[in-house]
Amino acid sequence: MPIEIERKFLLASDDWRAAIERSEPIAQGYLVGAQALREGHARASVRARLAGEQAWLNIKAATAGIARAEFDYPIPLVDARAMLASLCDGVLEKTRHHVRVDGVLFEVDEFGGDNAGLIVAEVELPAVDAPFPRPAWLGREVSALTRYYNVNLIAHPYRQWSPAERAAEDAAC
Numbered sequence: 707m708p709i710e711i712e713r714k715f716l717l718a719s720d721d722w723r724a725a726i727e728r729s730e731p732i733a734q735g736y737l738v739g740a741q742a743l744r745e746g747h748a749r750a751s752v753r754a755r756l757a758g759e760q761a762w763l764n765i766k767a768a769t770a771g772i773a774r775a776e777f778d779y780p781i782p783l784v785d786a787r788a789m790l791a792s793l794c795d796g797v798l799e800k801t802r803h804h805v806r807v808d809g810v811l812f813e814v815d816e817f818g819g820d821n822a823g824l825i826v827a828e829v830e831l832p833a834v835d836a837p838f839p840r841p842a843w844l845g846r847e848v849s850a851l852t853r854y855y856n857v858n859l860i861a862h863p864y865r866q867w868s869p870a871e872r873a874a875e876d877a878a879c
Contacts, residue, residue, distance in 0.1 A: 710766070710776040711831045713838075714854055718845035722814055722827070727804045730758045732815075735794025736857055737763075751857055754781070754789040757802070761786030772849045773834055796860040808839040820863035826854060 738752035748768045755764055761783045767775040790797050799818040804811060810829060817824040826848065829838050848854045853862065864872075 707775050708777060709773055711773045711834055711836075712828050712849070713772050713831065713847060714849045715827045715829075715847050716845040717814070717825050717827055717843055719843045721843040722803070722805050722812070722841070725805045725807070726814075727806055729801050729803045732757045732800050732802050733790055733797050734764075734856065735790045735797040736860065737789060737793050750775075753857075754786050754794065756783070756786045756790060759783060770850060770852055772831075798856050798860050807841050810838050812841075812844075817859070817864065820865045821859050822865065824859070824864040 732755065734753050734755040736751055736753045738748075738750075750768055751766050753764050753766075755762055761781050763779045763781055765777040765779075797819075798821065800815045800821070801818065803814040803816065805814055805827075806812070812827045812829050814825065814827045827844060831838060852858055
């Protein structure tokens, strides 16, 4: 079973921008599991994702933490567009920037739409305890905070977070 081991961080500065290798727009929406995930009743989520000229279905275990079962299946672009337009309760928009530090790829997601202003960096690792570089622009880890999970950003977007919620996040970095 494929396991994704991913750690997620807020950013302490914009210094990462100087190291962007490439960027791509991403749109994703949840077909199954979004509401049930938020209520704690789902075992997995199913989402359609469109990234540049590629599309796929993604199935991810509904477990908290940095290691989760994940499956990706390529689908036709036209099918993904139709699913996002008609089968999802909302679509998450972001630009994914690829930034490499000491040979390790960080994916920096800069959210748009109702999540504009939120930027997080993710790093996928081969093992839970695998070492990785900690550039100065990498801020506080939020891997265990489910409010930063994409499925939750659709239901409770960053723009709806109270000033106190945002200030607490900023102060923690």
